[in-house]
Amino acid sequence: MSPRPVRKATNIYKGLARAAKATWGLSPEVVRTIYITVIEPTVLYASCAWAPATGKLGVRKMLDAVQRSVALKACRAHRTVSLHSALILSRLLPLDIRVREAAWLYEVKRGKDLGDTFVDRELERPVYFGDLLHPARVPEIGYESVENLDSQTVDRLAVVGPQIYTDGSRIEGKVGAALTEWRDGEETWCSTLRLDPFCTVFQAEMVALQRAIRRVKNGREGLVNIFSDSKSSLEVLTGLKTYHPLAQEARRDISEIVAEGRAVRLFWVRAHAGIAGNERADELARRAALTKKTAADYDRFPLSYAKKVIRAASLEEWQQRYAEGSTGDITKCFFPRVEKAYRVLGDTEMTSHMAQTFTGHGGFAQYLFRFKLRDSPHCACDPVKIQDVLHVLEDCDMFFRERAALEAEIGVAVSRRHFPEILDDARKKKKFFKYCTVVTERCNKINKAT
Ligand SMILES: [Zn+2]
Structure with missing residues (x-):
């Protein structure tokens, strides 16, 4: 690894860590905006010079750490949530992929094509x-x-x-x-x-x-x-x-x-x-x-087309990383495809309870037990059942009435198999989110009381 990109990345990292810390107390949308308008451009600056370094483990770790701290705040998720889940919920492209994306676009603008995608075609370039x-x-x-x-x-x-x-x-x-x-x-x-x-x-x-x-x-x-x-x-x-x-x-x-x-x-x-x-x-x-x-x-081809093609390739790379990743299993139940998550969450303001639902990290007995905040992972409805987010949403008797009402309204069984289908329909999604919020809120209350 050449020392220059590393030094550069380290300096950027330090600046970002400070910026990320300073975002405490700001609303998630504001954090996300600051990230996209200030932090990301800082990292992307001269990205073509150090894009190759994003393949190195040390640099990747730095970028991941920076982005995770921002993404967690941007989606109000618990500090224990994985990078994969945090990125999906805050709708942020992994930073290393974003750096390579910027470098690629830069090369296309200069008439080079790193990926053989635009071979035989020429960009409609502005007149010098x-x-x-x-x-x-x-x-x-x-x-x-x-x-x-x-x-x-x-x-x-x-x-x-x-x-x-x-x-x-x-x-x-x-x-x-x-x-x-x-x-x-x-x-x-x-x-x-x-x-x-x-x-x-x-x-x-x-x-x-x-x-x-x-x-x-x-x-x-x-x-x-x-x-x-x-x-x-x-x-x-x-x-x-x-x-x-x-x-x-x-x-x-x-x-x-x-x-x-x-x-x-x-x-x-x-x-x-x-x-x-x-x-x-x-x-x-x-x-x-x-x-x-x-x-x-x-x-x-217009620049907008090049951007679209490059973004599609980025989403594909992200999808593969996300699908193969060992973390974010709960998030994957709701959002098996990153591209869909982008769309489904685009018009939704992320709340702490929604983030808990989509990650399983929150006021559920199983999670609290895992982090030694509770003596047992079991649910009050049945001493043999583990109380995780899927149990309370799909199965728990404590929420039988709410679940039955929702199922009658949307005509779909509330089970993980159907989550993506429910989220695909704007009307069903809205009702489902409401149900998730009620259930998660109640779990938080119950588990705090015991
Ligand atoms: Zn239960």
Whole structure:
């Protein structure tokens, strides 16, 4: 292990431990926010330099220790809870995986691909500022907004010359774009494009706009009007500073058109407002997305796609570690899949009682006995039954009435086999959480009294 990353990690660790201690008394959501906005970026800083070190046991231990202390507070869990459970309940990606994720994304941005995932594909990279059009050569461009295109509006805006309508479409996971040219109320030309499925609808709109402007540049018309229903693309295209590669290409073309004494006018039109050219472009773009089988006309993937792919790989790695880990058995009964836990717990405020339920670490006789806080692990309902969280939720006679009422309401037996299924349904989940809270709260009271 080279000394530098270790020293760096140690220093970060010390800083984090201090930060983690300072979070006492803050609400779990605040702790989580501090972690994500302050602590994590500190660790991720220069992550590519020391990402390889996360494979070393010593570094892993440090990262785990830091994250565990924060995660426990972020989910109000007992100090005895395992890292696995604490991370699931606080919805935090293991820090070492997060470090490698950041390093991977950094490499993808630089055009390298560590995982062979993006092979043969290129990232849609922002234009390097040195390659931007010189400010003096940037044409003064803007766009006009048109709510509807009746003859009155056409007269008012003095729209003369051919009109090109552009549109992009993403449908059933496929992406297409289209251009259609109109003269005197009739379509005179059209073209469709296919984009790779990981492209966004924004990219489709940008490609369509860029191709329309390219067509104007290559033609001889003195003035062409281009219509798009995508405000965001027009904003990027005409904005003061734009680093978007397609916008940059289009702006170069516009400056050439202007240099030749010709002009192009840009318009925003409201989608689905009955404007014939826009409706036609919309229909063509959809059809291109659904049926076009040619090679993609555009296949640069957006950064958002790279992030999604990398996150999916991270979740897979986490899942494997979690499933194979020797700890967190109770948590696994509720959340066998980490990705699901992310979703199920996303809209739930974690309480101490819920954390006790999901970890089994809390006011249950078995847990208290294990930590020598009680003489016996057995339940008051039956002297041979161990009182752990699964017993009280599934089986204990003390909660027979509450359990029967819940089962009648949700139509599912309250047993560990069905926990994931119950949590998958928002309505059932809410009622189940309420039941868990009542049961755990009561156990805490009973076991404190004895
Ligand atoms: Zn019992």
